Amino acid sequence: MHASAGGLARHPIQYQDVWFCLINWTVTILPIQHNVSQTQALARKWRPKSFAELTGQEHVVRALTNALEQNRLHHAYLLTGTRGVGKTTIARILAKSLNCEQGVTATPCGQCASCKQIDSGNFIDMIELDAASNTQVDHMRELLENTLYAPTYARFKVYIIDEVHMLSKSAFNAMLKTLEEPPAHVKFVLATTDPQKIPVTVLSRCLQFNLKQIPQKQIGDHLQKILEIEGIPINDAISMLLIARAAQGSMRDALSLLDQAIAFGQGQIDESSVRNMLGIVDQSNLFELLEALVHKDGTRLMSLADELDAQCFSFDGALQDLAAILHQIAMAQIVPQALSEDLPERTRIFSLATCFTPEDIQVLYQVALHGRSDLSLAPDELAGFTMTLMRMLAFMPVDPSLDQAQPVLPSRIERPNSKDSHTSRIDTHDTSNRTSPIEQVRLEWSELIPHLKLTGMSKMLAQHSEAKFISEQEIELFVPVEHKHLLEKKYQERIQLALDTYWKKSIKLVFSIGNLTGLTPVALQQQAEQVKQIQAIAAIEQDPVVQDLIENFDAKLIASSIKSIQK
Ligand SMILES: Nc1ncnc2c1ncn2[C@@H]1O[C@H](COP(=O)(O)OP(=O)(O)O)[C@@H](O)[C@H]1O
Ligand SMILES: [Mg+2]
Ligand SMILES: [Zn+2]
CATH class of the missing domain: 1.20.272.10 (Zinc Finger, Delta Prime; domain 3)
Structure with a gap:
């Protein structure tokens, strides 16, 4: 995200950063500690503390709530999804649900010592490991040996392993046995942005939940709500939509952008400064x-x-x-x-x-x-x-209400002067009232080619040429530079012969090298196929059965697999 580098520079230093800085530079940073809480980043300040506070991810919340209420808990969960959609957040809420002093519940109290310590990230029986920085097998062994000891304080020891796909092969192997038969007091919550890199043996031992990107509308509403509570004035409705769109489904990115927008607009938010910040055209x-x-x-x-x-x-x-x-x-x-x-x-x-x-x-x-x-x-x-x-x-089609003679482009393109005299030979559809002159000539050439009964390279030359001018006396064709190798004399002569045969008289045929609009018959055909493909994808996406599969079974539509059966 292009905005984040600037964001880091602009953001006030966070708690963890301070701690980190303290190790590295000790004294110089100390004064900043005073106002840490006021300047906390929105993404951290607004981490949901209960399932009800989460935006989106209803399918995961429903499944976890049911499991907690019916006490049918799995020993290992795998949460997948792109950055900033709630993986770590859900893992922590789950840790609270399991360890709240009021009992195992889908609605942890948030008040007891366990809940509070988990919220602040220093609960002794919640072990958070970032696999990205601890890939080694030794680390994993140590962690796994620890699973044998009962929790110090809580009901369950909860191991949250983030970016789990980064673990080495041997680390995964070390983990397998514990995942197979974990002690009853241990729960694993694995999280990853890249589930494809996780061995199947590990996948098969976890209950997997795919977190979805959060819809723009929900992100926009969430941001709006936060601003209201934070008391930050917002002068329009569009700004939040712009930020939500730029965040591409990630709530964390949305909140970081919002932080920046606030800094950028010096405490208030309006559309033009948000556009400026995001580099978006009005x-x-x-x-x-x-x-x-x-x-x-x-x-x-x-x-x-x-x-x-x-x-x-x-x-x-x-x-x-x-x-x-x-x-x-x-x-x-x-x-x-x-x-x-x-x-x-x-x-x-x-x-x-x-x-x-x-x-x-x-x-x-x-x-x-x-x-x-x-x-x-x-x-x-x-x-x-x-x-x-x-x-x-x-x-753009020529508007029939406008003067037909008025050229669409101030270009050198001539209109066919005797358009009607050969239309009986070429089966043109009656497109004359909505196509531009340039388009008309191009279409006529496309439709003329099949009548010429060309084969091989001469056909290829014809299909890669764009007509500039067509009449019964003369045809002028342009061949794009990248296909100029097709311009061999023998292929030109074959086209010439085919034209003469078709019109039963000698036609003047002129070739030049260069581009007119780049839309040769081949390009036109490709374009038509693309349009067809887009329509097919849209039709399949809107199919109620497909929608049902996506909604209820977490199915994914692979657009590239949609192919026309009649090529
Ligand atoms: N589903 C969500 N609802 C509300 N806020 C969210 C959600 N997902 C992420 N966030 C926000 O983004 C921040 C980072 O989320 P996190 O759960 O750490 O994301 P990740 O999926 O990368 O682990 C949270 O502190 C919270 O502010
Ligand atoms: Mg995370
Ligand atoms: Zn509690």
């Missing part, structure tokens, strides 16, 4: 881009891009956000009821949804994704970004 700039696209206003698009450039925002982030908005527009068109009620830009999204067809949005979305992956290859970021915008423009 949404309204992106909406303006889309509105310029609706009006096919190339000049406005370029000046908006210049503005973004001047503000030094990340174009990668801008394209990511643009794709997110296009996704929301697609939702507004296809499943409006699924669009969150409290989306800040809801009206703008719905109004754009009526300006584009669903197909337009699919294509624009694809162009945004491609533009993002091409960004690193572009001459510079601004060029990559504006190229993507121009590609979007090239895809």
